[in-house]
Amino acid sequence: ITCLVMYLFAEFDDAANLLAANPDATTISIEEPVEIPKNQHSRLQEPGREEDDELLGTDDSDKTELLAGQKKSAPFWTFEYYQTFFDVDTYQVLDRIKGSVFPVPGKNFVRLYIRSNPDLYGPFWICATLVFTIAVSGNLSNFIIHLGKPTYHYVPEFRKVSIAATTIYAYAWLVPLALWGFLMWRNSKVMNIVSYSFLEIVCVYGYSLFIYIPTAILWIIPQKVVRWVLAVFSLCLSGSVLVMTFWPAVRDDNRRIAVATVATILLFHALLAVGCLAYFFDAPELDFPAPIIPAHNGTTVVTKSH
DSSP states (O other), rough: OOHHHHHHHHHHHHHHHHHHHOTOOOOOOOOOOOOHHHHHHHHHOOOOGGHHHHTTTHHHHHHHHHHHHHHSSOOOTTTTHHHHGOOHHHHHHEEEEEEHHSSOEEEOOOOIITTTTTHHHHHHHHHHHHHHHHHHHHHHHHHHHHTOOOOOOOOOHHHHHHHHHHHHHHHHHHHHHHHHHHHHHHHHOOOSOOOOOHHHHHHHHHHHOOOOHHHHHHTTOOOOOHHHHHHHHHHHEEEEEEHHHHHHHTTTTTTHHHHHHHHHHHHHHHHHHHHHHHTTTTTTOOOOOOOOOTTTTSSSEEEEOO
């Protein structure tokens, strides 16, 4: 044994001397062959479903969820717990906004932008900006339409701000909550359904509403045809983000249930766009009774108001 040890040390010294004399020499390392798991072969055969497998909680998504759980380990009644939901920089928010405005066919919005660090900063301020944009643009559109009419007196309608806030925030929170509950229920029935967290669904809905901010500004144009064309274009653009995100979540479910789920998602999204356009911009004019003002000469003067 002693001779064997001395021989190994001698070989090691000779190799060290050779490397010192020629540092540019190449070395060869022999490693054991790595076996490819069987399930990996099946994934290589189906490249289109690789992203869905990661969304199912396999591979790197498990590490991401563990890191997210460690990052949000503070008690929910503390400020640190909610601070993690807003731990995002400007470049990430802009990148997610760009991804919602220019969706990539075949790419999942959650996997590309949200899953690494879901946030509430972007959705909150997008909804807040959309509320004031719709309310202000609706008042300005009403003013432009009636501009020049002698009987029209502009009165700002501040109640539209509260109505817009209630509608948009209710949509951005209640619809994701209902969808999250439905996916959780179907996940208990079908094992292959992609699982999303509630925060991820809120992020998708919040960022998908960004396209309506410039659209609401363009709705000031006093042409109904132009308004409805812009509404349809924005609806198709933002709706495609929702379809490409949630279709993999229900694709392996019953075909009728999957189609009905996606159709319901698009229906609520369309109701929001059509409702905002119809109420804040294309609301019919109300004809109020014309007040009768008595004149000094005994005659009456009738004024028309809208």
